[in-house]
Amino acid sequence: MKDNLIKLEEILQARPTTISVAESCTGGNLSALLTSKSGSSNFFNSGYITYSNEAKITMLGVNSTTIKNYGAVSEQTAKEMVSGVIANSASDIGVAITGIAGPTGGSKSKPVGMVCFGFCIFKDCFSTTEHFTGDRENIIESSINFVIDRLIYELSK
Numbered sequence: 001m002k003d004n005l006i007k008l009e010e011i012l013q014a015r016p017t018t019i020s021v022a023e024s025c026t027g028g029n030l031s032a033l034l035t036s037k038s039g040s041s042n043f044f045n046s047g048y049i050t051y052s053n054e055a056k057i058t059m060l061g062v063n064s065t066t067i068k069n070y071g072a073v074s075e076q077t078a079k080e081m082v083s084g085v086i087a088n089s090a091s092d093i094g095v096a097i098t099g100i101a102g103p104t105g106g107s108k109s110k111p112v113g114m115v116c117f118g119f120c121i122f123k124d125c126f127s128t129t130e131h132f133t134g135d136r137e138n139i140i141e142s143s144i145n146f147v148i149d150r151l152i153y154e155l156s157k
Contacts, residue, residue: 004148005033011155012043012093019151020089022048022060022081024072025099025115030144045091050081056098060084073098075116075127082118082125094120095147101139115143121154 012019021030031047034040048059053072056062062080070076081096099115106112113132119125128150132142 004145004152008148008152008155009037009040009043011152013039017043017093018045018089018091019043019093019095020046020048020085020091021094021147022050022056022085022096022118024049024051024056024081024097025101026097026140026143027051029140030095030097030147033144046085046089048085048088056081059088060096061087071110073100073110073114073116075118075129078116078118078127079125080118082120082127086120086125092122093151094118095151097143097147099139099143101136101143103136113139115139115146117143117147117150119150119154121151 023030028049034044050056050059053067057064060081061084062077066076066080078096078098082094085094096118100106100110100112102112116129118127130146132139
């Protein structure tokens with residue numbers, strides 16, 4: 001992970017690029033990692049920890065109907081979260097993470113380890129869902145690693 005974080009930081013600093021994130025199940029860990037080195041203010045704009053549904057609605061503008069119809073852990077919610085990140089921060093890149101880190105909270109349709117991501121990279125927005133295994137710490141770490149790897153992939157195209 002450390003090498004990939006360094007690679008992502010290099011990519012972000014190679015061009016004037018800003019990033020903002022909205023985190024639910026990762027609880028601010030992605031923001032902490034992205035700001036762990038001196039110089040991160042050159043690319044890191046803001047981080048929103050929107051753990052509750054109310055925070056997703058009030059801070060990011062997620063529609064309450066979206067949460068009611070699809071749940072807080074859904075690609076639809078992740079898309080609206082990342083749209084709110086971009087609208088509130090005017091960053092070049094936005095990331096949203098919402099999932100079930102466990103050990104409780106899962107169901108048959110949305111098991112522990114299911115994490116939905118929203119990305120907006122230079123106005124190209126998309127979402128995806130991943131399923132991770134392990135304990136709570138492993139799921140959080142896997143979610144963060146996924147974001148870093150995906151950003152490297154998308155920004156290296």
